[in-house]
Amino acid sequence: MHRLALVLALLFPVAALAEPMSGYQFMEPATQQLQDDDFLNPAFFLVERGQQLWDGDWPGAPEGAASCRSCHGAPESSMRGVSARYPALDSATGSLVNLELKIQSEIASKLSAEPPQYESADLLALTALVAFQSRGMPMDIPTGENVAGWLARGEEIYTTRRGQLNLSCQNCHGEHWGQKLRGDTISQGHSNAFPIFRLIWDEVGSLHRMFTWCMEAVRAEPYAYGSEEYLALELYLADRGRGLTIESPGVRR
Amino acid sequence: MPATGMRPRPPGFSVDPMTAVSRILAVLLMCLLPLAAKAGDVSSVPLTATQGDPARGQDIIRDTGRASCLICHAISAMPDRDQGTLGPSLDTVATRYSEAELRQRIVDARAVAPDTIMPPYYSNASLVRIGTRWAQSTIYSAQDVEDVVAFLMTLGD
Numbered sequence: 001m002h003r004l005a006l007v008l009a010l011l012f013p014v015a016a017l018a019e020p021m022s023g024y025q026f027m028e029p030a031t032q033q034l035q036d037d038d039f040l041n042p043a044f045f046l047v048e049r050g051q052q053l054w055d056g057d058w059p060g061a062p063e064g065a066a067s068c069r070s071c072h073g074a075p076e077s078s079m080r081g082v083s084a085r086y087p088a089l090d091s092a093t094g095s096l097v098n099l100e101l102k103i104q105s106e107i108a109s110k111l112s113a114e115p116p117q118y119e120s121a122d123l124l125a126l127t128a129l130v131a132f133q134s135r136g137m138p139m140d141i142p143t144g145e146n147v148a149g150w151l152a153r154g155e156e157i158y159t160t161r162r163g164q165l166n167l168s169c170q171n172c173h174g175e176h177w178g179q180k181l182r183g184d185t186i187s188q189g190h191s192n193a194f195p196i197f198r199l200i201w202d203e204v205g206s207l208h209r210m211f212t213w214c215m216e217a218v219r220a221e222p223y224a225y226g227s228e229e230y231l232a233l234e235l236y237l238a239d240r241g242r243g244l245t246i247e248s249p250g251v252r253r
Numbered sequence: 254m255p256a257t258g259m260r261p262r263p264p265g266f267s268v269d270p271m272t273a274v275s276r277i278l279a280v281l282l283m284c285l286l287p288l289a290a291k292a293g294d295v296s297s298v299p300l301t302a303t304q305g306d307p308a309r310g311q312d313i314i315r316d317t318g319r320a321s322c323l324i325c326h327a328i329s330a331m332p333d334r335d336q337g338t339l340g341p342s343l344d345t346v347a348t349r350y351s352e353a354e355l356r357q358r359i360v361d362a363r364a365v366a367p368d369t370i371m372p373p374y375y376s377n378a379s380l381v382r383i384g385t386r387w388a389q390s391t392i393y394s395a396q397d398v399e400d401v402v403a404f405l406m407t408l409g410d
Contacts, residue, residue: 162381164392165320165372176339176370182317182324183335219320219387 020241023187023252026178031199035251043128043197043204043249050129051075053122058113068126071110075133083134083246085141087235096150096231099127100206118225124204128195131248138245139192141238154236157229163220169233184253190241191234193250200253207234296357300375300395305403313393313401320372320392322401328408340371347406356402359393374398 024032038044054075057066065071072078087098090105097105103126104115116122141147158169172181173189180186194207205213208225211233215222223229299305314322315333323331325339346355357364361373374393377383393401 160381164377164380164383164387166380167370167372171370180335180338182337186339216384219384219392221382221384 020190020244021177021188022190022192022244022247024193024247024250026185026187027251027253031251031253034197035193035247041197041249041251043195043251046125046128046195046204046249047132049121050125050127050132053126054129058107058111060113061111066111068106068111075129079130079133081134081137083131083248084137084139087231087238088141089146096147096228096235098207098226098231098234099130100208101226101231103127103130119206119209121204124195124206127206128204128249131195131246134246135248136245138243139238139241141235141242143239147235150232150235151239153228154232154234154239157233158236158240163215163218165218165220167218169214188241189237190244191237192241192244193247193252195248196250196252198252204249207237296360297353299399300356300360301399303396303399305396305399305401305406307400307404307407310400310402310404313397314404325371330408343405343408345408345410347409352402352406355405356398359398359401374401 024035027035034040034042054068054072061067068075083099086102087096088102089095090097090102100118100123103123104118107113107115116126143151158174161168161171169189172186177186177188191207194210195204196210197204198210206225208230211230212222212225311331313319314328315331317324322328322343323333323336325337326341326343327336327338328343330344350358354365358371359374361376361378362369362371363373372392373380375391375395375398377388377391
C-alpha cells in the first residue's frame with residue numbers, strides 16, 4: 001500500500017495536480033473563440049487605443065519628452081514581460097503598485113500631465129497595451145521577504161468570509177471551482193487576462209472592478225479601486241496563479 | 254516531558270477527570286434539554302403568525318435575484334434550467350428534515366454546521382463588512398422564511 005502511494009506520488013506530483021487553470025478553460029466555446037481572434041475580441045480595441053495614447057503627446061508635457069514613446073520607444077520591446085512581474089514594489093516609494101497605478105504615476109511624474117482616472121477608458125487602454133506585451137508569457141512575480149507582508153495580507157483578504165452571504169474568495173474559487181452556480185461554472189478566479197471584456201457588463205473592466213463586482217455579489221462592502229486591500233489581493237492572486245499564461249486583453253462571461 | 258494530549262491519569266480515577274466532568278455536564282444538559290426546547294429553540298416555532306405559503310415559497314426559491322435555493326441546489330421536480338450543484342439536492346428534503354430543522358437551516362445553517370458555505374438567510378450575526386445597501390435587513394424576511402419552509406415541506410417522496 002505504501003509502495004503504491006509512493007509510485008502515485010512520483011507519477012503525479014502534487015505540484016502537477018495543483019496546477020492552476022485559467023478562467024478560459026471554464027468558458028463556453030463561443031466565448032473562447034471571441035478571445036482567440038483579435039478581430040472578434042471586443043477588448044482588443046483597448047490595445048489599439050492604448051497605442052495611440054502611447055505614441056501621442058500629452059498636454060503640458062515637457063518638449064522632447066511628451067509621450068510614453070519618447071522615453072520607452074516601442075512597447076513591443078520595452079514593455080515585454082513587464083506585466084508578468086506586476087504588481088511590484090515601487091523602488092522610489094516602497095509601496096506596492098499595479099500596472100494602472102504605475103502608468104498613472106509615470107504620466108504625473110515624467111510627463112507632468114494629468115493622469116487618466118482609475119477605470120477610465122484611457123487608463124484601461126494603456127494598461128491593456130502594456131499587459132498585451134506579455135501575452136503568452138507565464139505570470140511570474142518575484143517573491144522574497146520584501147513582499148511577504150503584502151502576500152500575507154492578500155491571503156487574509158482572499159480567505160476572509162465576508163458580506164451578507166458570508167463567503168470568502170476561497171470558498172468558491174478555491175474549494176468549489178468546477179461546480180455550478182445556476183448555469184455558470186465557478187472558475188478558479190485567476191487574474192491572467194485583465195483588463196477584460198466581460199459579457200455580462202457588456203464592456204471592458206479592470207481586475208479591481210472585478211473584485212468590486214465579486215464583493216457586491218456576496219453583499220460585502222467593496223474596497224476602493226487602487227486601494228492597498230485590492231493591491232494586496234492582486235499580488236496574492238499573481239502568486240496563486242504563478243505560471244498561468246497571460247491572455248490580456250481577455251474575454252470573460 | 255510527557256507528550257501533549259496524553260494527560261497522566263491521577264490515581265483513583267478510572268477515567269480522565271476532564272472526561273468525567275464533561276460526562277456529568279452532558280447528563281445535566283440532557284436533563285435540561287426539554288426545558289431549553291420550550292424556552293429557547295426558536296426553530297420549532299414559526300417566525301410569523303401568517304402560515305407559510307408554499308406557492309410564494311416556490312417563487313422565492315427560483316428567483317435568481319435573491320440569492321435563492323436553486324442557485325446552489327437542484328430540485329428535479331422543478332422545470333427551471335441550470336440548477337446549482339454546489340449544495341445537496343433538495344429532492345425529498347421533507348423526508349430527511351422536520352419543519353423545525355429546515356427552518357433552522359434557512360435562518361442560520363451555522364447553528365448546525367459552523368463551517369457551512371450556506372449563507373444565513375435570517376441572521377446578520379457576526380458577519381463581516383456587510384455592504385451598507387444590505388446591512389439594514391436580512392436576506393429573507395420572516396415571512397419569506399416561512400413561505401420557503403412551507404414549500405420545502407412539500408418535497409416528500
